[in-house]
Amino acid sequence: MRIIVIGCGKVGRKIVEELCNENHEVTVIDLKKKVVSDVTGNFDAMGIVGNGTSHVVLKEAGIENTDVLIAVTQSDELNLLCCLIAKKAGNCSTIARVRNPMYNNEISYIKEELGLTMTINPEEAAATEIARILRFPSANKVETFAKGKVELMKFTVASNSKMIDRTLEDIASRIQSRALICAIERGENVFIPNGQFVFKENDIVTVVCPPKDAKVFFEKVGIKTHSVKNAFLVGGGKIAYYLAKQLLSMGIKVKIFESDIVRCEELSELLPEAVIINADATDKQILKEEGLENSAESFVALTGIDESNIFLSLYAKKKSKAKVITKINRIEDNDIVNDFNLGSVISPKLITAEYIIRYVRAMQNTIGSNVETLYRIIENKAEALEFHICEGAPVIGIPLEKLRLKNNLIIASVNHKGKIITPNGKTEISVGDTVIVVTTHQNLNDIKDILM
Template structure:
């Protein structure tokens, strides 16, 4: 597809890289020349210096032949205006990043009236992910499928666990829980395991289960699932605001430490149930005085990666809290890989995955399209497909399907009933089907068969 990305900040650069890898023709647009030059020198894409709200610039970028325009500048209003002009200039699909919390209650109206294909709020999506992980402390990643009826949960197998040495085929029977192990990460290696695959301590394993069965599994496996009661957030960012609003509905004691006094006053009005502290969290006495040692969860989500890393390392040393660390620079991956930073939060990747999912749906000609897409890691994707009338695998038992290598059918949602499939189960028209694969670029359910 021909895709125009307006805004070459961290989100725009991440999108350009991810969508370029998918084989799309990309044009980036930004008012500043430096980010345009940086991206075009790194990637094989075209760049234009100018405003994405300029009709002339959009024409130069090829808007008349574009399939998709993505507006991810730092201004919500500019993003919306850019999409509006693009819709007037062509028949392309449009996606706008809209971050401001004040637009949340109006987003459906805005999307419909402006004929937007999609709006994305990275901070809200990140906060929702953090909320899920706080509610199930044993998991390091949780991704919902089938509109939340089933989840993909990633966790580490601790030392001396009863899972150590257990074969994948024995998990459900021995623990009396209905689930499916779909990915195992062992050091640098990633496996989509067969039934005879043997688990080991320190493996990182991803399972598919309903929320109820997941909690039951963690209990039976002897993996700590104590409820989180005390949460400390460093940085009064938009993510912190969204997360605090979500957590205020639970019986959680929430403390936010923010250096800017004006922002503290805003948060105090918005979040009456949270304790807002005006202080510099890098002062170790502040964290100790505010009870870091008693926290169950700690989130360093300031706008500075280096500060977040230092704060999380300090929290790891002085508490048993579940750690969240916001890091937006992808170039830090190799440096931080072995650091005890807990769960890495990257809103840019959340945005890229959502828009990539939308792009794949647009490409699909058969109606068996991608409904949900998540990256489990750099090598593995989990996708949920709708089974349209042109699906070639309808009615055939899974054990008889000729699946491509490294593909596992993990779940079937049949009108709200969740099926963790065996070889005897089959797919029907109208089902949504969850698959895990190391094969990149799947756009259609038919792509999983030979």
Template sequence: MIINPELTAAREILKLLKFPSAIKIDTFAKGRVELLRFRLKPEIGFGGKTVMDIMRQLKCDVLICAVERGSEVVIPNGSFVLQDTDILSIVGSLENTAQFFEKIGLRSKSVKNSLIIGGGTIAHYLAQDLLKIGFRVRIIEQRKERCDYLSEVIPGADIINGDGSDRDLLLEEGLTYADSLVALTGLDEENIFLTLYGKLHSNAKLIAKVNKIAFDDVIDSFGIDSIIYPKYLTADYILQYVRARQNTIGCNVETLYKILDGRAEALEFSIKEDSAVTNVPLMDLNLKDNLLICCINRNGQILTPRGQNIIKVGDTVILVTTNRGLGDIRDILKS
């Protein structure tokens, strides 16, 4: 197993730039299903409404699978009442999640230009990927020799030799009309302040790279659109690899993500044989508390589960839970 943390971080940023309303995006069912985390705004009008009322109003085939309210994480039922300051996680097919964001008035179309501060390895990988999909890319890098190198290997990008913390330089290089600002310097504090400055002077999608995981609760309170933690991403990939190895010897977890800053898990189970959870209407299953079945992938068709749906052999089932240690689909049932 070989993991490239810089490439992993660049690919995560690329996903966020394609769907700028999201704080974080995880994918399941070979890319057919997305779990997106986003921050509510008062103008969306969800505050004071139940989950059931919102789903009826929007008529979108997605599920609200988790709500963060301060330090609390809730797996909501239909009667749960939302507040304007909540952070929501939704799950659904790519088409349905895009429709959901369109209906609530949040941008779902990708941005088209990016101002990147810091010309390290992540910036190199990211710029290459962005240029392939038609972005205009500008990179501000302080080291002259690094600028020369980047100019050679990514000729389609504009490389600016300068201090990315120079406010006048940022404005000269178009911060006010940038679609996205990605802070990738070697200093966490500088990345945070750069994105906060961007918040004051633009409507850009703001992304900051942070390595000091110990301060993630403080950083989350700043209201920066997305924070990239390379250590978290690397740990997720290692965990997925371990789960895949276990899957070859009997465990049926296909994919596992630690979500909501590690306070919950999203799992994808492969249903290989009949059991107590198969061929039974979901409404009749005695599920554990704080657990929600979010999607059923049946031969490539993505089903948003309702009470009358059943799980069949051959399906993959995606769920979100605050329970730990689920290694088999039967573990979702109360003992």
């Protein structure tokens, strides 16, 4: 597809990288010449230095033949204006990043009036991801497929786990669960396991199953499954606000630590059910007095400084049994951050890029590809894809055990007329099914691509 990306900050750059990797024709627009040169020098994209609200600039970028315009500048208003002009000039699909909570209650009206295809609020999206994890704190990450009927969860094998030194075949026979273990991270390596795979401490395991079966699986492998009863949020910014609203609606008690007294007063008015504490949470004594060591069930580091969040999370991991979640802004440091034991790591910028890329893939599905959903479950190493099975697909009506599947690939779930099937060798795929595939191969666009 032909795609224009306006704004080449960290989010824009990440989006361009992903789109170019998937062979889209990408043009970037930014006011800064150095930024445009940097992006076009590193990725196979065209670049234009200029204002994305200019009709002349958009015309030079080829707006009349563009499929999607993505506006991710630092200004909400500029993003909305870019989309409005693009819609009039080229009648393309438009996606805008809109961050200000002031627009939150009006976003449906704005989308309708401006003809926007999609809006994304990074802070609200990050809050939703965190809330999903706190609902199931044993998981490091939770994603959904098949319109919520299937969940993909990641968890770490703890030192006291029943899984250690056992084969996948042994565990599967003991627990008799509908959950399917489909990928394991061990250090720098990623495995799509077979029955003889042996689990070790600190392995990060990816499981696919219906939500109601996840609880049973975790209990059978000896992992607690109850949602948290309280949450310590350090930092009172936008994410803390959105997250507190969601947690309070779930019946979870919330304490927010914020050093700015003015912001504390604002939060007290916005979140009357939450406990707002005007204090610098990097002061360990404050956390101790408020019960971190004895009563905290979850701890979320949300300050604006990555280093502070890392140290706070490490301290919380050391002093409490709380589920720890760490917000990281610098997405380019992911490889370094993953070496720390920070619990679940959340990056609003990365989530924003993933949401937008996911939508672009869904659009592409309507014009050729039959990939409905794609998640990078392990950055640049493994993907989970949801395929819609169309008439004539070469996998229809053949038992899975007879399909010549590529190595390092597993069919993790089949949605047949709304019924979720954990497949075995006898399972057959039918027209109209949606199939979840987990693989280390990249750029699979069609179900036929899973075959050798």
